[in-house]
Amino acid sequence: MKTFNLCLLGFGNVNRTLIELLRLKGGGLLDRYGISWRITGIASRRLGWLANAGGFQTSELCGADTPVREKLAGAQNLGGIQSWLQRAQADVLFEATSLNVETGQPAIDHIRAALEFGAHPITANKGPIVHAYRELRDLAALKGKKFLFESTVMDGVPIFSMFRDSLPAIEVKGFRGILNSTTNVILTGMEQGLSFDEALRKAQALGIAETDASYDIDGWDAAVKVCALVNVVMDVAMRPKEVEREGIRSLTGQQVRAARRDGTPYKLVCRACRDGSAREGSAVRASVRPEQVPLDDPFALVSGTSSIIRFETDIFPGLTITETDPGLYATAYGMLANFIRVASS
Numbered sequence: 306m307k308t309f310n311l312c313l314l315g316f317g318n319v320n321r322t323l324i325e326l327l328r329l330k331g332g333g334l335l336d337r338y339g340i341s342w343r344i345t346g347i348a349s350r351r352l353g354w355l356a357n358a359g360g361f362q363t364s365e366l367c368g369a370d371t372p373v374r375e376k377l378a379g380a381q382n383l384g385g386i387q388s389w390l391q392r393a394q395a396d397v398l399f400e401a402t403s404l405n406v407e408t409g410q411p412a413i414d415h416i417r418a419a420l421e422f423g424a425h426p427i428t429a430n431k432g433p434i435v436h437a438y439r440e441l442r443d444l445a446a447l448k449g450k451k452f453l454f455e456s457t458v459m460d461g462v463p464i465f466s467m468f469r470d471s472l473p474a475i476e477v478k479g480f481r482g483i484l485n486s487t488t489n490v491i492l493t494g495m496e497q498g499l500s501f502d503e504a505l506r507k508a509q510a511l512g513i514a515e516t517d518a519s520y521d522i523d524g525w526d527a528a529v530k531v532c533a534l535v536n537v538v539m540d541v542a543m544r545p546k547e548v549e550r551e552g553i554r555s556l557t558g559q560q561v562r563a564a565r566r567d568g569t570p571y572k573l574v575c576r577a578c579r580d581g582s583a584r585e586g587s588a589v590r591a592s593v594r595p596e597q598v599p600l601d602d603p604f605a606l607v608s609g610t611s612s613i614i615r616f617e618t619d620i621f622p623g624l625t626i627t628e629t630d631p632g633l634y635a636t637a638y639g640m641l642a643n644f645i646r647v648a649s650s
Contacts, residue, residue: 306339309648310360310394312346312424314386314415315401319429319456322637323399324367330641340648346393347377354389355380386415390422397647399640400428406525406545409436416452420444427643429456429636434533435545451650453643458484458530459612460631461639466646468538475618477538479578479589482614483607484530487514487521488553488573493608495561496570501554513610523552524573524593531575531591538616539579541589549592556595569597570605603627 311327313320327334327342334340343360357380365377383389390398398419402412409432416433419426420441428434433441434454445452455465468475483489490513494504505522508514520526528548535543553573564571574596581587598604603625607613615625628635 306341307648308341308343309396309644310345310358311342311397311399311644312348312390312393312395313344313399313401314346314348315399315403316347316349316352317401318633319401319636319640320399321367322633323401323640324363326634326637326641328363328367334645338645338649340645342644342648346389346395347380348386348389352377354383354385356383356389356392357381358392358394386418387422390419390424395419395422395424397644398424398426399644400426400430400433401640402430404430404432404529406432406520406529409433413437413441416441417444420448420450420452423448423450425451425453425647427451427453427640427647429454429640431457431529431533434536435529435543438533438536439542451643451647453646454533455643456636456639458533459614459626459628460635461637461642462612462626462628462635463639463642464534464614464626465537466642472618475620477579478617478619479576480534480538480614480616481574481576481604482612483572483604484575484612484614485521485524485527485573486610486612487518487526488524489607489611490514490609491522492553492556492561492571492573495556495558496565498558498562500558501556504558521552522554524550527573527575527593528591531577531593534614535577535589535591539577539589541579541587543589543591547591549590549594551594553595564597568600570600571595572598572604572607574598574604 346356348354400415412430413433416426490508491504494507528545528550532543575593577591579587611629613627
């Protein structure tokens with residue numbers, strides 16, 4: 306039985322919830338998969354690069370009032386990611402730092418460093434998938450490591466692994482989806498009588514929207530997710546600026562309520578469509594914009610934090626996946642499932 310040394314880069318909600326899941330599922334991992342693990346590295350802008358080759362006590366990392374920095378005061382603080390990975394003897398890196406829409410950095414450098422060191426990188430960050438997918442995929446293959454990212458789109462729903470592992474030789478011709486929770490919550494609130502600003506404040510109070518929610522409202526988050534899907538499941542390089550993008554900022558409560566009353570509610574819909582076949586090296590057209598959808602369309606039923614995506618393939622004309630009201634555990638589960646795949650390979 307191998308004991309895996311786990312390093313967590315970024316210590317926000319996702320990696321903290323991952324620790325809780327590891328604790329909850331720890332016995333089952335050992336019994337079912339023969340996997341043993343310990344956390345030997347914790348890093349963030351606030352904490353620095355903390356390493357303990359013998360393993361941190363997971364009880365010190367979550368679920369207590371004392372700040373983590375104080376509880377881990379005796380840990381060795383290294384100067385950067387290379388020395389940190391070395392001191393922690395990392396087998397797996399869980400990368401969950403903030404997204405940089407423009408460049409994908411520094412997450413790309415983090416993942417590259419993990420692969421060069423010899424660790425398997427698992428990320429919830431869409432930036433590396435959008436800006437450096439092929440480079441990192443090829444480097445992982447060269448190093449004999451897994452590069453996995455199931456939590457980047459629709460939380461832990463196994464979209465990428467479905468096409469990679471369960472649907473070999475499938476050609477994805479296109480897809481459409483509702484993939485941004487913030488705009489979905491805002492539109493739902495407006496349908497219920499709130500103004501745009503009131504619905505936004507409600508989403509912020511629920512912890513779904515950021516203080517500055519422009520990234521969601523103006524369609525950038527959805528565009529980045531479209532690019533991640535196009536890059537991986539359609540194998541066509543695409544950047545967010547290539548996506549035709551219109552957010553929901555211009556919609557009024559009156560418009561949204563009238564659309565719902567008329568049986569064609571507004572949704573922020575993502576689309577991608579291949580021009581020609583994959584064999585011909587075809588390009589892909591993609592868009593994100595508010596659309597009115599009829600009530601007999603499953604997309605009309607998706608509200609709140611729920612998501613949906615429908616793929617069109619050469620074998621299955623329509624393949625739909627729906628996720629209902631996910632929470633942080635769903636995102637963290639995607640990372641846990643990726644770890645089990647690494648450890649079981």
